[in-house]
Amino acid sequence: MSEATPQAVTRSAATGGPGLLASLDPLLREWLPRQRWFAGKGRPVTGFSLVAATELLPLDAKLGLYHLLVRAHQPLPPVQGGGVPHPGDCYQLLIGVREALPPRLAPALIGHVHEGPLAGRTVYEALYDPRPAEVILEALRAQARVGGLRFERREEIRSDLVPRLVTAEQSNSSVIYGDAFILKLLRRVLPGVNPDLELPLALAREGCPRVPPPTAWMSAEVADESYLLGVLQPFVQGATDGWELALRGLAKGEDFSAEARALGRATAEVHTALARALPTVTLAHLQVQSLVDGMTERLQAAAQAVPALRPYAPGLQSAFDALADLAAEGHTWTAQRVHGDLHLGQCLRSASGQWSLIDFEGEPAKPLAERRMAQPVARDVAGMLRSFDYAAHSAGGPPAPAWAAACRAAFCAGYAEAGGHDPRTDPVLLRAYETDKAIYEVVYEARHRPDWLPVPLSAVRRLATDTEADAGAGAGADVR
Numbered sequence: 006m007s008e009a010t011p012q013a014v015t016r017s018a019a020t021g022g023p024g025l026l027a028s029l030d031p032l033l034r035e036w037l038p039r040q041r042w043f044a045g046k047g048r049p050v051t052g053f054s055l056v057a058a059t060e061l062l063p064l065d066a067k068l069g070l071y072h073l074l075v076r077a078h079q080p081l082p083p084v085q086g087g088g089v090p091h092p093g094d095c096y097q098l099l100i101g102v103r104e105a106l107p108p109r110l111a112p113a114l115i116g117h118v119h120e121g122p123l124a125g126r127t128v129y130e131a132l133y134d135p136r137p138a139e140v141i142l143e144a145l146r147a148q149a150r151v152g153g154l155r156f157e158r159r160e161e162i163r164s165d166l167v168p169r170l171v172t173a174e175q176s177n178s179s180v181i182y183g184d185a186f187i188l189k190l191l192r193r194v195l196p197g198v199n200p201d202l203e204l205p206l207a208l209a210r211e212g213c214p215r216v217p218p219p220t221a222w223m224s225a226e227v228a229d230e231s232y233l234l235g236v237l238q239p240f241v242q243g244a245t246d247g248w249e250l251a252l253r254g255l256a257k258g259e260d261f262s263a264e265a266r267a268l269g270r271a272t273a274e275v276h277t278a279l280a281r282a283l284p285t286v287t288l289a290h291l292q293v294q295s296l297v298d299g300m301t302e303r304l305q306a307a308a309q310a311v312p313a314l315r316p317y318a319p320g321l322q323s324a325f326d327a328l329a330d331l332a333a334e335g336h337t338w339t340a341q342r343v344h345g346d347l348h349l350g351q352c353l354r355s356a357s358g359q360w361s362l363i364d365f366e367g368e369p370a371k372p373l374a375e376r377r378m379a380q381p382v383a384r385d386v387a388g389m390l391r392s393f394d395y396a397a398h399s400a401g402g403p404p405a406p407a408w409a410a411a412c413r414a415a416f417c418a419g420y421a422e423a424g425g426h427d428p429r430t431d432p433v434l435l436r437a438y439e440t441d442k443a444i445y446e447v448v449y450e451a452r453h454r455p456d457w458l459p460v461p462l463s464a465v466r467r468l469a470t471d472t473e474a475d476a477g478a479g480a481g482a483d484v485r
């Protein structure tokens with residue numbers, strides 16, 4: 006077997022999964038919670054259990070490589086039912102093993118192992134290392150099956166591509182191969198159909214040019230369940246994401262409404278293709294009530310977790326009640342599959358000025374079943390409206406409400422042009438979704454980026470006092 010050929014883990018006493026995990030345990034307890042993609046921040050890790058271990062490069066070579074699925078045990082906070090056992094989140098880890106790390110891999114260090122089968126070796130985050138990243142691409146190219154790991158592809162993959170890890174902050178980890186492909190490796194993995202592959206595949210079948218079509222993907226089969234582990238897609242060359250472009254424009258005092266309008270059109274095109282590709286449903290009173298119940302529960306949980314939200318809870322709740330009232334009067338809405346976590350950072354503008362939407366994972370904190378539910382398109386529209394507001398508060402200078410107002414209006418106008426429906430004609434729905442999103446953002450920022458908390462909190466203050474007539478405006482942004 007060549008150094009590059011992956012193989013299933015040898016479950017010997019020396020390198021078997023449980024022994025391997027035991028020797029990594031103390032290092033992972035310290036390293037895992039520090040990772041940006043670690044979802045359980047703020048709760049101590051009390052232990053790990055092994056879901057699956059696969060040896061991709063044998064330990065006896067200069068470089069060993071393990072693919073691990075590891076469950077991190079963390080007690081639940083009291084608000085989420087503390088004391089009740091919780092299985093813990095499952096993470097995908099690619100662990101490199103060397104005698105010593107070359108200086109170029111210093112940022113990848115996990116630690117030095119003192120006991121067990123790896124005693125005396127150094128373990129590290131293997132994605133920083135080109136060789137392990139090549140091994141994954143080779144397995145995709147070869148449509149390999151290695152232990153429970155399954156590598157599949159829709160198209161040929163060239164073999165001369167040099168990998169580099171994306172070091173920007175993100176919820177998962179990505180490797181770019183020769184500016185031709187980008188592989189996203191999911192970090193917190195879940196059993197079941199994952200929209201991050203499901204939706205781009207459906208859009209590719211529809212021939213929708215707004216979303217890079219999946220070239221290949223990897224998954225793990227564990228106890229009759231399938232976990233999506235990663236998706237390879239064409240790399241949009243010379244692309245800038247909408248967030249960066251918006252901040253640049255703001256810094257120079259430039260108007261962004263032409264881009265916002267184009268983004269509105271791109272979003273509507275994706276929605277139209279999704280509605281063709283996958284079932285749509287009508288939401289009547291009962292379904293809307295359960296939607297509102299979900300929003301209410303999220304508000305209550307958020308107010309427990311983030312005290313600064315509490316004074317605004319009644320005002321925020323009124324946005325949800327207004328939606329329930331409309332439904333009780335007999336109003337219905339169409340629901341379909343949507344992006345689920347759309348914001349400026351999920352929009353890429355290519356060198357030629359074309360917009361693409363990426364990252365169909367949905368809100369990572371939500372269960373897959375919830376993320377895959379049909380929803381009104383207002384859900385994504387609200388995400389983008391919030392994002393313009395975020396940008397207007399984040400460019401370094403004073404908040405720029407007029408800039409946000411122009412972008413929000415232009416986005417809705419663009420959406421109406423390509424989608425045949427102007428989101429502003431349903432202000433109650435839009436306000437409810439914007440409120441739900443702002444609450445999500447408060448929790449997200451409190452957990453991941455406390456310095457950013459004032460941004461969604463300022464929206465919360467506005468949304469809590471908005472009347473129905475002001476819905477969809479925000480930050481002085483009159484989108485009507």
Ligand SMILES: Nc1ncnc2c1ncn2[C@@H]1O[C@H](COP(=O)(O)OP(=O)(O)O)[C@@H](O)[C@H]1O
Nearest residue numbers: 175176177178179187217239240241244363364
């Ligand atoms: N097809 C692509 N072409 C170019 N860059 C991409 C592509 N897909 C993702 N990226 C870059 O990688 C980053 C992370 O991708 P994303 O799917 O949003 O991962 P995450 O869920 O970890 O945020 C994006 O913000 C973008 O900069």
Ligand SMILES: O=P(O)(O)O[C@H]1O[C@H](CO)[C@@H](O[C@H]2O[C@H](CO)[C@@H](O)[C@H](O)[C@H]2O)[C@H](O)[C@H]1O
Nearest residue numbers: 175176248346348349350368391392395446449
């Ligand atoms: O990592 P993801 O891109 O899947 O999304 C998560 O992180 C986002 C931040 O990186 C977060 O987005 C929020 O901040 C953005 C600015 O950084 C802003 O444009 C968005 O409107 C705002 O929601 C997103 O909510 C979260 O799920």
